[in-house]
Amino acid sequence: MAELASHQSFPLYVTRSGQGYPILCLHGHPGTGRSMGVFTQHLSQRFCTIAPDLRGYGRSRTGQRFQMEDHLGDLIGLLNQQADDRAVILGWSLGGILAMELALQYPERVSGLILVATAARPWSDHPKVSMLDNILTGVAGLINWIKPGWDWNIATLGQRSLFRYLIQRHHPMAYRYLARDAVYAYLTTSQPATQALYQAMGRGYNRVPDLPKIQCPVLMLIGEQDRHITAASSRETAKALPNCEWECYDQTAHLLPWEIPEVLLDRIDRWIADHPELVGLQ
Structure with a gap:
């Protein structure tokens, strides 16, 4: 409620x-x-x-x-x-x-x-955040928002992005939480x-x-x-x-x-x- x-x-x-x-x-x-x-x-x-x-x-x-x-x-x-x-x-x-x-x-x-x-x-x-970090995070986050927990995105982009400092266990469940709650939180802060x-x-x-x-x-x-x-x-x-x-x-x-x-x-x-x-x- x-x-x-x-x-x-x-x-x-x-x-x-x-x-x-x-x-x-x-x-x-x-x-x-x-x-x-x-x-x-x-x-x-x-x-x-x-x-x-x-x-x-x-x-x-x-x-x-x-x-x-x-x-x-x-x-x-x-x-x-x-x-x-x-x-x-x-x-x-x-x-x-x-x-x-x-x-x-x-x-x-x-x-x-x-x-x-x-x-x-x-x-x-x-660590210091690079431009590549930001690019990879943005692309990985967008793809994850569209297709939460997709193994290809996690392995190819997610683990190379800034997500690697937020989580250590790169499994679909964690990425589904990121898609459901983290994107909304970021956009509404x-x-x-x-x-x-x-x-x-x-x-x-x-x-x-x-x-x-x-x-x-x-x-x-x-x-x-x-x-x-x-x-x-x-x-x-x-x-x-x-x-x-x-x-x-x-x-x-x-x-x-x-x-x-x-x-x-x-x-x-x-x-x-x-x-x-x-x-x-x-």
Whole structure:
């Protein structure tokens, strides 16, 4: 069920599914709430999943400039409308950074965190992008959008394009996710959203010293070959969190939820089962 939630006169487009304890699912950059479908389709069978398009993304687009901090006000307003008290926050990439910020600034609203391919002091080791990289990525992406998961395209163009840094397991399933969700996310991410992110990163974002303040249980899922937010930066975050379980998966990168979805969903299920108090079951 899709609906609108407003906070401070800015409307966020939200997809809400299922019933039960709320799990707020936050996408990355570029991204939309629809990008979180790999999680929400599974979790909504037992819980209420709330997946917004963040300000400046998807159907929450804006032409007005804003700061990264504005996302937090939007999300607290959303929680006030959509959740009774507390929620588990699941964040992927940028969504994970926002999840940690919510836990630091509004700990009474967060019962637990699930962090995917993210870090409190994120750094990248992505190689320089060439013109050929961009050409191959554009052609591979277009062909994949027309014919998702085509083996010829994956082997001939996909593995030579920038997709090689986003995923490590070049199988049709991952490319079908790229066709269904990534293209839409890329095309619907606004310039103000990109500017807000780059400005925050340019200021040298680092919340690692503050992480001991996050006392709720945390699960962190890491792609060993992640070039966008390195596994080393994710592990630094995991080790600084006082109540964190973490897993690092070989032969996966920044889009690991689209590479090994069943593995990650099983790990999330087991973590929730080990911490029933997070979802009001104790």
